[in-house]
Amino acid sequence: MPQKTNKISCEECTTTSCFVKRTNPEWLAKISEFKNQVVYPKGQYIFSEGSPVFGAYFIQSGDVKIVSSSFSGKQNIVRLAKAGHMMGHKGEAKENYPIGAVAINDARICFLNNELLYDAFLNNTHFTIDIMMFYSKELRKSEMRNKFFAQMTTDEKVAYAIVYAGEIVGEKNNKGKIMIMLSRQELAQIAGTNAEQVSRTISHMKNDGLLSLDGRCICIENLPGVYNLLSEYEQFI
Amino acid sequence: MPQKTNKISCEECTTTSCFVKRTNPEWLAKISEFKNQVVYPKGQYIFSEGSPVFGAYFIQSGDVKIVSSSFSGKQNIVRLAKAGHMMGHKGEAKENYPIGAVAINDARICFLNNELLYDAFLNNTHFTIDIMMFYSKELRKSEMRNKFFAQMTTDEKVAYAIVYAGEIVGEKNNKGKIMIMLSRQELAQIAGTNAEQVSRTISHMKNDGLLSLDGRCICIENLPGVYNLLSEYEQFI
């Protein structure tokens, strides 16, 4: 169950990349006062598919996966998000895309309702511009992903999913190698394929010395080697 | 060759959905004075892949395709844009994604350089917010496209490409039916497949009475029928 712990105010928050930090001191205090903050344990839904969202969520700490299911039941990971990222905000209220967000590990999330958010847009130019730039960049990334996914082989898509997951939710072990603790199923949902294919690709890459396995946990032994598989697509990694 | 005709000022421009219309009168006049405006004939590159872009382009009239090639030579249509849309703007200068824009028919394009644009952002809150909302919506569309393209069959992708192209660049004939004048190759570049498959799908759809052909031009005879092929994915159409 979501926990309400002591709220971390925006003034004391150390997530420097958070967009809220771009508001002026007066507004920082105001947002800090009116925001809602909840700690979600691993696996918990922050907001679920189908239900409308009346504001925006800012990640204070932890990792989140944004998911979307087709009506045939297939779930898909649309993107991964970490501290400083923003999610759930809708351009128009009537839009009702079935998107949900799930905590990958314990995540502290701040919620701003639409009225507060819109007031903040009107009164904090740099805040608005930064969020606009964020969307612009995410759009380009998404378009590139679109384009390359239409051309990549399954092996390449899986390699991409591993690199991408490593960037956002990877943790370094004592040797400085990136460890990924997502299931094969989750990686398949990022790569747009199925768990079996992910498993096959991982086997190939293990044989090539690019990865090693520690139980079910994936360790990237040779990161440049993995990137090399994606060299044709390097512009969007 | 691009033509410099009499410049249409922002005050007299009738493209009401243009974002520039959201600036205050003082800024509308200023942008109108400093913007650059060019009419590009059909097939002409507005900006090409690889070359850096130092501002943003606003479409006053006409249709544009945003393209991107992989180094293996395959060209892909990232999105279609029409009057009122914005393109070319980059979140950060260092990003250098290989994206180009080509006029599908004669198109009048206004260019604002980065300095002018950024100044306008700082001084016109509603202008900035509207562009932010535009990106937010485009991002969602792109993510949905991503997701569904991973699940669609080729026939469904082609059906999507036809519907999408009809919306942006379709023209109604005297019977009120939508006509599309893109080549099979261009439709394939939207659908993420090849011209042969597009041709096959069109044949199927023609046999089912959904389309008819007038020379190489596609006419959508039964639009609800085509939509019906995409009923599983209706959220993002």
Add this chain to the structure above:
DNA sequence: CGTGCTTTTGAATAGTATCAAGGCCGGTGG
């Protein structure tokens, strides 16, 4: 009326999803 480009259709091939079975790991309870 030919020439070159696009479109259409067919056949062969390759790649991927699906189905199925066995192995591994972690957790639970005796």
Add this chain to the structure above:
DNA sequence: CCACCGGCCTTGATACTATTCAAAAGCACG
């Protein structure tokens, strides 16, 4: 501590879809 159980992972065989290759037909142009 060990045995069992369930879920996840791995691997193989099969079927199918889509790409590629190839060739003929249609259309636009000089």
